[in-house]
Amino acid sequence: MSEPVPEELLDVTVTVNDVPRHARVPARRLLSDFLRHDLGLTGTHVGCEHGVCGACTVLVDGAPVRACLMFAVSAQAHAVTTIEGLGTIDAMGPVQQAFTECHGLQCGFCTPGFVTTITAYLEENPDPTQDEAREAISGNLCRCTGYQNIVKSVLRAAEIKAAGS
Amino acid sequence: MTTQMFGAPVRRREDPRLVTGGGKFLDDLGRGALAAAFVRSPHAHAKVVDIDVTDALDVEGLVAIYTHEDLPGRVGEPLPLLIPHPTLTHGRTQHALARDEVNHVGEPVVMVVARDRYLAEDACARIRVDYEPLPPVVGIEAARTADLLVHDDVPGNIAAHMLQEVGDVEAAIAGAPHVLELDLAIERSACMPMEGKGVYARWDADRDELRIYSSTQTSTGVRAAVAAKLGMPLAKVECIAPDVGGGFGVKINHPWPEEVLVPWVAKTLGVEVKWVEDRREHFISSAHERGQLQQVRVGFDDDGRLLGLDVKFWHDNGAYTPYGIIVPIITSTQLLGPYKPGTYRCEFWSLYTNTVLVTPYRGAGRPQGCFAMERTMDAIADELGLDRAEVRSRNFIQPSEMPFDHGLLFQDGRPLKYDSGDFPASLDKLKALVGWDDFAEYRERAQVEGRKVGLGIGCYVEGTGVGPYEGGHIQIETSGRVNVSTGLTSQGQGHETAFAQVVAQELGVPIEDVFVTTGDTRRMPYAVGTFASRAAVMSGNAIALAARNVRAKALRIAADALEVSADDLEIVDGIIRVKGAPDTAMSLGTVSVMSNPLRYAFDEAAKAATQFAGSNDPDKPPVADDDEPGLEGRDFYSPTQATFANGMHAAIVETDPVTAEIRILRYCVIHDCGTMINPMIVEGQVHGGVAQGVGGALYERMVYDESGQLLNASFMDFLMPYASEIPHIETDHLETPSPLNPLGIKGAGEAGCIPVSAVIASAVSDAEGFAITSMPISPVELWELRQRHAAGEIPSLRDHAPYPSGGSAQPDDLTGPTTRKS
Numbered sequence: 001m002s003e004p005v006p007e008e009l010l011d012v013t014v015t016v017n018d019v020p021r022h023a024r025v026p027a028r029r030l031l032s033d034f035l036r037h038d039l040g041l042t043g044t045h046v047g048c049e050h051g052v053c054g055a056c057t058v059l060v061d062g063a064p065v066r067a068c069l070m071f072a073v074s075a076q077a078h079a080v081t082t083i084e085g086l087g088t089i090d091a092m093g094p095v096q097q098a099f100t101e102c103h104g105l106q107c108g109f110c111t112p113g114f115v116t117t118i119t120a121y122l123e124e125n126p127d128p129t130q131d132e133a134r135e136a137i138s139g140n141l142c143r144c145t146g147y148q149n150i151v152k153s154v155l156r157a158a159e160i161k162a163a164g165s
Numbered sequence: 166m167t168t169q170m171f172g173a174p175v176r177r178r179e180d181p182r183l184v185t186g187g188g189k190f191l192d193d194l195g196r197g198a199l200a201a202a203f204v205r206s207p208h209a210h211a212k213v214v215d216i217d218v219t220d221a222l223d224v225e226g227l228v229a230i231y232t233h234e235d236l237p238g239r240v241g242e243p244l245p246l247l248i249p250h251p252t253l254t255h256g257r258t259q260h261a262l263a264r265d266e267v268n269h270v271g272e273p274v275v276m277v278v279a280r281d282r283y284l285a286e287d288a289c290a291r292i293r294v295d296y297e298p299l300p301p302v303v304g305i306e307a308a309r310t311a312d313l314l315v316h317d318d319v320p321g322n323i324a325a326h327m328l329q330e331v332g333d334v335e336a337a338i339a340g341a342p343h344v345l346e347l348d349l350a351i352e353r354s355a356c357m358p359m360e361g362k363g364v365y366a367r368w369d370a371d372r373d374e375l376r377i378y379s380s381t382q383t384s385t386g387v388r389a390a391v392a393a394k395l396g397m398p399l400a401k402v403e404c405i406a407p408d409v410g411g412g413f414g415v416k417i418n419h420p421w422p423e424e425v426l427v428p429w430v431a432k433t434l435g436v437e438v439k440w441v442e443d444r445r446e447h448f449i450s451s452a453h454e455r456g457q458l459q460q461v462r463v464g465f466d467d468d469g470r471l472l473g474l475d476v477k478f479w480h481d482n483g484a485y486t487p488y489g490i491i492v493p494i495i496t497s498t499q500l501l502g503p504y505k506p507g508t509y510r511c512e513f514w515s516l517y518t519n520t521v522l523v524t525p526y527r528g529a530g531r532p533q534g535c536f537a538m539e540r541t542m543d544a545i546a547d548e549l550g551l552d553r554a555e556v557r558s559r560n561f562i563q564p565s566e567m568p569f570d571h572g573l574l575f576q577d578g579r580p581l582k583y584d585s586g587d588f589p590a591s592l593d594k595l596k597a598l599v600g601w602d603d604f605a606e607y608r609e610r611a612q613v614e615g616r617k618v619g620l621g622i623g624c625y626v627e628g629t630g631v632g633p634y635e636g637g638h639i640q641i642e643t644s645g646r647v648n649v650s651t652g653l654t655s656q657g658q659g660h661e662t663a664f665a666q667v668v669a670q671e672l673g674v675p676i677e678d679v680f681v682t683t684g685d686t687r688r689m690p691y692a693v694g695t696f697a698s699r700a701a702v703m704s705g706n707a708i709a710l711a712a713r714n715v716r717a718k719a720l721r722i723a724a725d726a727l728e729v730s731a732d733d734l735e736i737v738d739g740i741i742r743v744k745g746a747p748d749t750a751m752s753l754g755t756v757s758v759m760s761n762p763l764r765y766a767f768d769e770a771a772k773a774a775t776q777f778a779g780s781n782d783p784d785k786p787p788v789a790d791d792d793e794p795g796l797e798g799r800d801f802y803s804p805t806q807a808t809f810a811n812g813m814h815a816a817i818v819e820t821d822p823v824t825a826e827i828r829i830l831r832y833c834v835i836h837d838c839g840t841m842i843n844p845m846i847v848e849g850q851v852h853g854g855v856a857q858g859v860g861g862a863l864y865e866r867m868v869y870d871e872s873g874q875l876l877n878a879s880f881m882d883f884l885m886p887y888a889s890e891i892p893h894i895e896t897d898h899l900e901t902p903s904p905l906n907p908l909g910i911k912g913a914g915e916a917g918c919i920p921v922s923a924v925i926a927s928a929v930s931d932a933e934g935f936a937i938t939s940m941p942i943s944p945v946e947l948w949e950l951r952q953r954h955a956a957g958e959i960p961s962l963r964d965h966a967p968y969p970s971g972g973s974a975q976p977d978d979l980t981g982p983t984t985r986k987s
Contacts, residue, residue: 043186
C-alpha cells in the first residue's frame with residue numbers, strides 16, 4: 001500500500017468584493033467552492049455544478065461568470081463580485097430591492113445568480129423592454145417562481161437604478 | 166389602528182436576508198465538517214458480489230469507508246415504510262447501503278467520509294464493486310407484463326392493487342346511449358428543486374446529543390426516524406430544517422439513506438459530517454413521479470352527462486415504496502375533479518420497476534388524474550359535437566350540492582367530501598378571461614394567416630390541508646417581541662411572512678414585532694410536515710388559535726391591572742387599551758412582565774414583577790392553579806377532513822405547421838383557495854406551479870434506456886424550462902371560504918401544476934384536429950403524430966374546423982426536426 005500523497009496547495013489571491021482575499025488551495029478547487037468554503041461567502045449557491053442553472057453566477061471583472069465552471073486559480077488577480085458585494089440588508093442594491101418589491105423569489109436558492117446576472121445586464125441595458133428583460137434572465141434556472149415576477153423585478157430594478165443615478 | 170394584515174400583499178420578511186446572500190441553506194452550514202460521498206450502483210438490477218476498498222485507503226484525508234456489513238442493528242435494516250396501507254401487500258424499502266442486491270442505478274452501495282468532498286470522491290473512484298447484473302424491468306409495460314421481476318418475492322411486480330367503486334358502473338355503462346374508451350399515458354418527471362437534498366449532523370460528546378440539519382420537508386419526521394434507527398431517546402436528538410432551496414415533494418420522503426447514515430457516522434466517530442447531494446445524485450437517487458398508463462371507459466347521455474366512469478391505471482412506483490401508495494390513491498380519487506361521475510369505479514396497480522423510486526411531486530398524482538378526466542371530457546364533447554366548456558358545465562357539482570360526498574376514501578383515510586366551491590362561477594370567470602366565446606373568430610383569422618392555433622381547458626379539485634394536525638406556539642417577550650413557532654418546514658412558501666400576518670392580525674401587533682420559526686424540533690416538537698398544500702391551512706389555523714389564547718390571557722392580565730372588564734379592552738399596535746379611552750393602556754410587553762412573577766429582576770422592566778414590587782394577595786399563589794407563568798399560548802389544529810380547493814385553466818397554443826413546435830400564446834388561470842392570507846404569495850405559488858406544469862407538459866421526461874440507465878440525468882439534457890419557455894400567466898381569483906377552519910383557507914401550493922398537461926393536450930388537440938393522448942409532447946412527437954394522422958392511423962376529431970390546405974406538414978417539407986428530443 002502506497003503512502004497517502006498530500007495534494008499540492010497553491011497560493012491564490014483574488015479580489016472579492018473589493019477586498020484582496022488569499023487562501024492556499026489545490027489547483028482543482030472550483031471558484032464556487034473557494035468562495036463558499038475557503039472564504040465563507042456562502043451567498044453564491046451551487047445548483048448543478050455543470051454550468052447550466054446559473055445559481056453560482058458571480059461577476060468577474062464585472063461580467064457574469066459561472067463560478068462552478070472556473071477554477072479558483074484562474075481568478076487569480078481578477079476582481080470577483082458576489083451577491084454579498086451587491087448590497088446589505090440595510091443598504092440593498094437596486095436589483096436586490098426590486099426582488100423584494102416584486103416577489104421575485106420564493107426559496108431564494110437561485111436568487112443570487114439572478115441578481116448578479118441582472119446587475120451586469122442593466123449596466124449595459126439600462127432600459128429594457130419586457131421581452132428583453134425575459135431574454136436577459138433566460139440563462140438562469142428557477143424552479144419556484146415561474147419567472148414572471150423575476151421579469152418584473154428586472155424592469156423595477158431598471159427604474160430604481162434610473163431614479164438613483 | 167393596526168393595519169389590516171390578513172389578506173394584504175405584504176412583502177416577504179425573509180427576502181432581505183435571501184437577496185443579500187444571507188440565507189443559510191444546508192451547505193452553508195458546517196464549514197469544516199467532514200464530507201460524505203457515496204459509491205452508487207451503475208446497474209439498474211444486480212447482485213452485489215464483492216466490494217474492494219483497498220485502493221481507496223491510499224487517499225489522503227480519508228476518514229472512513231462503510232459498506233452494509235458495517236452497519237449495526239437497525240441502521241442496517243431496511244428503511245421504514247412510512248405509510249402502510251392494507252392494499253400495499255408487497256411494500257418494499259431499501260437498505261441505507263445496499264445489502265446484496267441493487268434495484269436502480271444510483272442506489273447507494275458504499276459510503277466514504279473524508280476531509281472534504283473532493284477527497285471523498287477521489288476515494289469513491291478507487292473503490293471497486295463487483296456486480297452480477299440481472300435483467301432489469303424498465304417501463305410500465307414491462308412491469309405489467311412481468312416476464313421479469315424486480316423483487317423475486319413480489320409476483321407480477323405488483324406492490325399494490327386497489328379498487329374503489331361507487332354505484333353499479335357496469336350497469337350504468339351498459340345502459341348508456343354513448344360509450345367511449347380512451348388509452349392514455351403520462352411520462353415521468355421530477356421535483357428538481359434548485360437545492361438538492363442534504364444532511365449535516367454533529368455529535369455533542371459532552372451531552373451525548375445529536376443535532377441534525379436536513380434539507381427536509383419534515384424535521385419532526387427525520388428526528389423520529391433517526392432516533393429510532395440509532396436507538397436513541399428522542400430527547401437526545403434534535404432536527405432543524407434550515408433555509409431549504411425548494412422541495413416540491415421530494416423532501417417529504419424520509420429518512421433518505423443519507424439521513425440515517427450521516428447522523429450515524431457523526432455519532433459513531435464523534436464528529437461533524439455533512440453530505441450535500443449533487444445534481445446527478447438528485448436525478449438518480451432521489452425520487453421521480455407521474456408515470457402512469459391509463460384506460461378510461463365512460464358512458465354518458467345525449468347531453469354529455471356522465472352516467473358511468475370506469476378507470477383502470479398502472480402506476481410506476483419505481484424500485485421501492487417508502488411513501489406507500491399515496492400517489493396512486495390521490496390519482497384515483499382526485500381524478501373526479503369538479504364533476505359528478507354518476508357511477509365510478511377506479512382500479513389501479515402500483516408496479517415495481519428497476520428505476521428511481523416514486524414519491525409525491527407537486528400535485529402528487531392529481532395531474533395524472535386530471536389528465537384522464539379532462540381528456541375524457543374533451544372526448545365526450547367531440548363525440549356529441551358540443552362545446553367543451555358546456556360539457557364540463559353540465560357535469561359540475563353545483564354550489565347548492567355542497568358539501569358533496571363522493572363516497573370514496575381519500576389519501577388521509579377519510580371521506581372524499583368537498584367542503585365548498587363554486588364551479589360555475591369559476592368557469593364563467595375563466596371563459597371571460599381567456600375570451601372563450603371569441604376564440605372561433607381568432608382561429609379563423611389565424612387560419613387565414615396560415616397559422617394553427619388551438620384552445621384548451623382543464624378543471625381540477627385539489628384536496629388540501631390534510632391532517633393529522635399541526636401546532637402553533639406563541640410567546641411574547643417583555644420587550645414586546647412576539648415569537649411564533651410551528652413545526653412544519655418552509656421551502657420558499659413565505660411562511661415567515663404569512664404566519665406573521667396571521668399573528669399580527671389576531672393579536673393586534675405590528676408585523677415587525679413578529680418572528681416566525683418553522684421546522685425546528687427544539688421549538689415545536691409536534692408536527693407532521695409540509696406537503697399536500699397543507700401549511701397555511703394547518704399551521705395557519707393552529708397559529709391563529711394559539712394567538713387567540715395568548716390574546717385572551719393578555720386581556721385577562723391587563724383587565725386585572727387596569728381594573729376593567731376584558732370585554733372593554735382592545736389591542737392596537739401592541740398596546741392594550743380601553744375602548745374609547747385609549748389613555749388607559751399598557752403594552753403587551755408590560756403584560757408579559759406581569760405574567761411571569763419573578764424573584765430576580767433582570768432589567769428595569771422586570772422589577773415590576775418581583776415579589777416586593779407591589780401588593781399581593783397572601784392567600785393566593787403567585788401563579789394560579791389553573792395558570793402558567795409567561796405570556797404564552799399554544800394550540801393545535803386537527804381537522805376532521807381535508808379542504809378542497811379548485812381551479813380552472815385555459816391556454817391558447819400555436820403549433821408550427823412545418824416544425825411542429827408548440828408555443829403557448831396565452832395561459833389563463835382561475836384559482837380558488839378560499840380566503841387568502843397573502844394574495845401576492847398565492848399568486849407566486851400559482852405562477853410557479855404553472856411553470857412546473859408547462860415543464861411536465863412540453864419538455865421534461867425521464868429517459869431510461871432498456872438497461873435502466875437514465876440518459877438525461879443532467880440539466881444539459883433534462884429540459885427544465887427557462888424564462889424563455891414559460892408564458893406570461895394571467896390570473897384571476899375566486900375566494901370561496903372553507904367552512905371547515907377558523908380562517909376559511911384552503912391550500913394553494915400545488916394547484917398551479919395540476920391541470921397543465923390536460924390543458925396543453927386539449928389545446929394541441931384543438932389546434933391539430935386529432936386527440937393527444939400521451940404527455941409530455943415534444944415537437945418530434947407531434948410531427949410523428951401528424952404523419953400517423955395523415956396516414957389515417959389516428960382519427961380526426963369530428964367537431965373540428967378543417968384547416969385550409971397546406972396546414973399539415975409533409976415529410977418532404979422538412980430537413981428534420983429542429984428541437985432536441987430528450
